[in-house]
Amino acid sequence: MPNQHTTEAVNHEAILVPLDLAEFHIVNQEWLATGTIRVEVIATATQATCPHCHKPCVKIHDTRPRKKRDRALREHRVELIVLKRRFRCLRCRKAFTEPDTACGWRRKTTARLREEIGKRAYTQPISHVATACGVGPRFVQGCFQSVALQELQEKGLTLDEQQPLDTPEFLGIDEFARRKGHVYETILCDVGTHQVLEVSAGRKLDEVTTLLERLREPDAVKAVSMDMSASYRPAVQLCLPKAHIVVDQQFLFLRAQEDLSEQHAQERTLIGEQLPVLELAWQLKEELRTWYATSTMTTAASNLDAWIEKVHTFGPEPLRKTLSAFKNWRHEILAFFQFLPMRLSNGFVEGKNNRTKAIIRQGYGYRNRYHLRLRILLGNVA
Numbered sequence: 202m203p204n205q206h207t208t209e210a211v212n213h214e215a216i217l218v219p220l221d222l223a224e225f226h227i228v229n230q231e232w233l234a235t236g237t238i239r240v241e242v243i244a245t246a247t248q249a250t251c252p253h254c255h256k257p258c259v260k261i262h263d264t265r266p267r268k269k270r271d272r273a274l275r276e277h278r279v280e281l282i283v284l285k286r287r288f289r290c291l292r293c294r295k296a297f298t299e300p301d302t303a304c305g306w307r308r309k310t311t312a313r314l315r316e317e318i319g320k321r322a323y324t325q326p327i328s329h330v331a332t333a334c335g336v337g338p339r340f341v342q343g344c345f346q347s348v349a350l351q352e353l354q355e356k357g358l359t360l361d362e363q364q365p366l367d368t369p370e371f372l373g374i375d376e377f378a379r380r381k382g383h384v385y386e387t388i389l390c391d392v393g394t395h396q397v398l399e400v401s402a403g404r405k406l407d408e409v410t411t412l413l414e415r416l417r418e419p420d421a422v423k424a425v426s427m428d429m430s431a432s433y434r435p436a437v438q439l440c441l442p443k444a445h446i447v448v449d450q451q452f453l454f455l456r457a458q459e460d461l462s463e464q465h466a467q468e469r470t471l472i473g474e475q476l477p478v479l480e481l482a483w484q485l486k487e488e489l490r491t492w493y494a495t496s497t498m499t500t501a502a503s504n505l506d507a508w509i510e511k512v513h514t515f516g517p518e519p520l521r522k523t524l525s526a527f528k529n530w531r532h533e534i535l536a537f538f539q540f541l542p543m544r545l546s547n548g549f550v551e552g553k554n555n556r557t558k559a560i561i562r563q564g565y566g567y568r569n570r571y572h573l574r575l576r577i578l579l580g581n582v583a
């Protein structure tokens with residue numbers, strides 16, 4: 202900080218930091234006892250365009266100081282005193298105030314401060330950011346919203362739930378509960394490029410149909426990946442008749458594992474007696490895993506049928522119980538092999554959902570659906 206502009210800094214070694222606001226010229230600066238750095242600035246432009254007659258104008262009518270807050274320097278609050286000039290147009294005789302591009306019309310903060318606060322809210326709950334920055338939570342929400350909306354726009358996404366959607370070749374669809382057991386949302390992703398396409402209210406047939414009907418080219422979808430437990434199959438069959446439905450393979454193994462651990466828990470006391478059964482179940486599960494890893498389009502069906510037959514004949518009860526799912530989803534399980542070597546999976550969608558659940562749990566200040574959607578669509582945040 203140059204000495205001639207300081208009051209308190211005379212007893213300190215000071216550092217010099219550029220203001221980086223090209224539109225302003227520094228008139229004066231001081232370091233207040235409170236720690237605030239006060240910088241008096243004035244626009245570098247020597248003329249302004251009259252908003253009434255659009256002619257350049259140079260006659261300054263008067264100058265009024267306006268206090269604005271800028272980004273802090275370490276823990277020092279930075280206050281800009283903008284000497285705003287009022288012009289009188291020589292042509293149309295009307296007076297006008299020069300525009301302020303650093304802050305915006307009637308804003309008390311610089312745009313770059315608002316951007317900084319908005320970006321902090323990407324990774325921290327609203328209330329934390331508000332406390333840390335010494336502003337209100339609503340202000341933080343507003344900052345986050347404008348930064349996020351701009352980024353969304355750059356990604357070619359919109360919050361308008363009526364807009365048509367670009368159609369990827371490989372879709373992934375899943376559900377999550379916004380309020381446990383009450384309010385469900387459907388998340389639709391491009392699993393080829395790992396992008397969230399849309400977050401849409403509800404998971405019922407008509408709600409999902411409305412969502413899928415927004416796809417611009419329904420015939421361009423080659424496959425839709427989903428979880429066996431979800432109820433999306435009818436809607437996809439209805440709206441995307443040309444797409445193959447592929448169920449996620451992770452679910453198959455998880456299911457088998459769950460059954461094993463369930464049995465293990467139930468019959469722990471009979472462990473000695475049960476060990477051979479567990480061993481057999483584990484072997485059968487491993488066989489299924491091998492089948493999944495090594496099958497091709499030509500061998501998958503016959504090998505799956507052989508496995509089902511084996512489980513049916515020799516398998517322990519809990520594993521036999523899973524066979525109905527294999528029969529019910531046989532077509533969708535086998536569809537996976539049509540897209541090899543691409544290993545189509547819903548892993549990306551499930552990952553997004555886990556992240557979403559964490560956002561809801563941590564209470565990012567987004568109890569309302571609008572903000573939650575915005576966060577999920579942004580994809581790369583929190």
Ligand SMILES: [Zn+2]
Nearest residue numbers: 251254290293
């Ligand atoms: Zn004018």
